[in-house]
Amino acid sequence: MIDWISGGLVVAGATLALLAGVGVVRMPDVFTRMQASTKASTLGVGCLLAALAIRHPDVSIVMKALSVGAFMMLTTAVSAHVIARAAALTGAPLWKGTLLDERPVANRDRDCSSS
Amino acid sequence: MLNFTSAIALTMLALGAALTFVRLVRGPSLPDRVISIDLIGILIVCVLVVVAGDSGQQAFLDVAMVIALISFVGTVAYARYLERDRT
Numbered sequence: 001m002i003d004w005i006s007g008g009l010v011v012a013g014a015t016l017a018l019l020a021g022v023g024v025v026r027m028p029d030v031f032t033r034m035q036a037s038t039k040a041s042t043l044g045v046g047c048l049l050a051a052l053a054i055r056h057p058d059v060s061i062v063m064k065a066l067s068v069g070a071f072m073m074l075t076t077a078v079s080a081h082v083i084a085r086a087a088a089l090t091g092a093p094l095w096k097g098t099l100l101d102e103r104p105v106a107n108r109d110r111d112c113s114s115s
Numbered sequence: 116m117l118n119f120t121s122a123i124a125l126t127m128l129a130l131g132a133a134l135t136f137v138r139l140v141r142g143p144s145l146p147d148r149v150i151s152i153d154l155i156g157i158l159i160v161c162v163l164v165v166v167a168g169d170s171g172q173q174a175f176l177d178v179a180m181v182i183a184l185i186s187f188v189g190t191v192a193y194a195r196y197l198e199r200d201r202t
Binding site: 006007008010011013014015017018019020021022024025030033034037041044045048049051052055056060061064065067068071072075076078079082083085086087089090092 | 127167
């Protein structure tokens with residue numbers, strides 16, 4: 001039974017991580033890519049750590065899994081916010097279907113392609 | 116010998132890393148590439164967690180923790196560099 005639960009959680013977590021990769025390739029602009037990668041990968045890491053803690057119910061392993069999980073939950077959100085802020089301030093172009101852009105006009109749609 | 120579900124999970128993680136690498140190469144702007152590098156770091160952490168669960172070795176979890184830390188600091192440094200670079 002434990003094997004079934006942890007195996008299912010491992011496959012679910014890996015599927016979410018794969019979806020993060022698919023979202024990064026398929027999404028149309030920087031911000032949608034950022035949110036696809038962040039959400040899917042956070043949940044993926046959470047599922048994989050839960051599977052690990054279920055399969056090895058050892059105190060040290062569970063504590064390490066909890067600390068890695070808490071750290072990932074904190075830092076992924078912070079790094080996504082920091083990247084999105086940098087992208088917005090450098091004037092990353094938005095998707096054509098975007099309804100509202102609150103940046104000042106001088107800040108919009110600058111070509112920030114890397115040289 | 117890998118467990119069956121661990122083999123499936125590692126294959127899917129490798130596929131996701133390959134897709135992320137496509138965006139890293141093609142990405143039109145520098146923030147896209149920073150996002151790709153961040154996601155590749157997270158996928159490396161995922162691989163280490165799967166391997167730790169499969170082998171029962173705790174050392175892989177320590178490595179996952181350190182890689183997550185370094186990846187976070189690197190991402191914040193890249194973002195600072197991008198913001199400082201704007202004129």
